[in-house]
Amino acid sequence: MLNVIQSPSKYLQGPDAAALFGEYAKNLADSFFVIADDLVMKLAGEKVMNGLHRNDIQCHAERFGGECSHNEINRLIALMKAQGSKGVIGVGGGKTLDTAKAMGYYLHMPVIVVPTIASTDAPTSALSVIYSDQGEFEEYLIYPKNPDMVVMDTAIIAKAPVRLLVAGMGDALSTWFEAKACYDAHAVSMAGGQSTAAALSLARLCYDTLLAEGEKARLAAQAGVVTTALERIIEANTYLSGIGFESSGLAAAHAIHNGFTVLESCHHLYHGEKVAFGTLAQLVLQNSPMEELETVLGFCHRVGLPVTLAEMGVTTDIENSIMAVAKASCAEGETIHNMPFPVTPEQVYGAILTADLLGQQWLTK
Missing domain, CATH: 3.40.50.1970 (Rossmann fold)
Known part of the structure; x- marks a missing residue:
């Protein structure tokens, strides 16, 4: 291929x-x-x-x-x-x-x-x-x-609501992790082939840029001014994330986002806010190291992305709601099947609930 x-x-x-x-x-x-x-x-x-x-x-x-x-x-x-x-x-x-x-x-x-x-x-x-x-x-x-x-x-x-820029960072946050999962699985990307080294490198640059510039860019947007950090985050949110996801692929984070769209309680959230939590769930699903999970949790908390189900607006009938999300995430043709291992709704259910507990634990530190 x-x-x-x-x-x-x-x-x-x-x-x-x-x-x-x-x-x-x-x-x-x-x-x-x-x-x-x-x-x-x-x-x-x-x-x-x-x-x-x-x-x-x-x-x-x-x-x-x-x-x-x-x-x-x-x-x-x-x-x-x-x-x-x-x-x-x-x-x-x-x-x-x-x-x-x-x-x-x-x-x-x-x-x-x-x-x-x-x-x-x-x-x-x-x-x-x-x-x-x-x-x-x-x-x-x-x-x-x-x-x-x-x-x-x-x-x-720079004059747009700060929450929108932050949501873009949430969307971009998934790029590296989904790209790497697809690369490891030799998945076919939306570009119609397997990832190139260039696309994977852009995905990694996207993640590194978020960690280095995200908080500074949020403050610039809060002031309504254009700074170097804001320019770099706009490029990361748009170009680096765009090429990275399209030419490498989507995996669990975006599929879990799609799953959350079935819950009316989440309709007030922006795309990237749901994707950010989906990224945490993917990291749990693939058993990422605790250090990596804490890096992502810390980034999300600093810039204002949700790390718990409560912050997502899911506060009642948790078991049935999250199982509905998990089943929708694993629907035939969903990008979760680009993960380098088989994924079931039960695994996604467990990953979401565990990600929620990790987020709760982080917020009490």
Whole structure:
């Protein structure tokens, strides 16, 4: 089997990138259909639209409904066809960007994503996470290529709620551990082959960057300013995590995240917050050394990621709730089966409850 690595065609990052990317976008299309929710449009819409207009690019903006579901994708595709746009731009968070990627795929048109937060590694990937209209995970939609351009405006991201940046660190936290599990299992990644040394190295760099810069970056975001640490964490949350997971693979942490989506009590959590706890559960599942568990627990606690079920919002009917999560995590086709050993719902159930006790123990230190 071939070793495969893939990435977006172009990645731009820096202050005011959303105002400057038009110079590169004009090489892709002369008209774009821009989607964003109401809040993001007020925050960054004018900057993006003016950046396009300055390069003689026509654009039309439309409201994103909030959920990356097949119904929302089809609704926006119909509107885009009516406009006759030649490319699509998603501005906002992960679900907006995933919707833009789906639109570009179905319409065979170039895709540009402009995240206003660094809360997931979704921007760089050649896939979308599809949910139901009610917010429950349905499937991964995998594409033949990555976005044509990813634009990270760090001045905008620095002003976003701190919790979103921290959630991005939670998502990125799983990258190294899942990549290593897939590498050891010789699993087929979402890039369609086995991991390259480069992809595995980027995944490790992602983890090392989180530990070195995460707390400093959180403080910079709290102040609403761009610092070197914040720039590095934005790159780790987005590019390093994105290439690392896609070209190495997902394993237990993301499958357990998907399992937690069946609990209504967890719907208030961001993707990366659930993934962070899923990472702790994966470490228990694979019997990682206590030193490694304590490093991850300490990092999560310092930056503000959940380490217990109570912090996740799971406080009642624990046994039945966690067994439901465990069964959903082990569903046929789930990424938990990329672990280098067979995994059962009973094992996941035990790992989650043990991770919870480890978190409780850590918080009482």
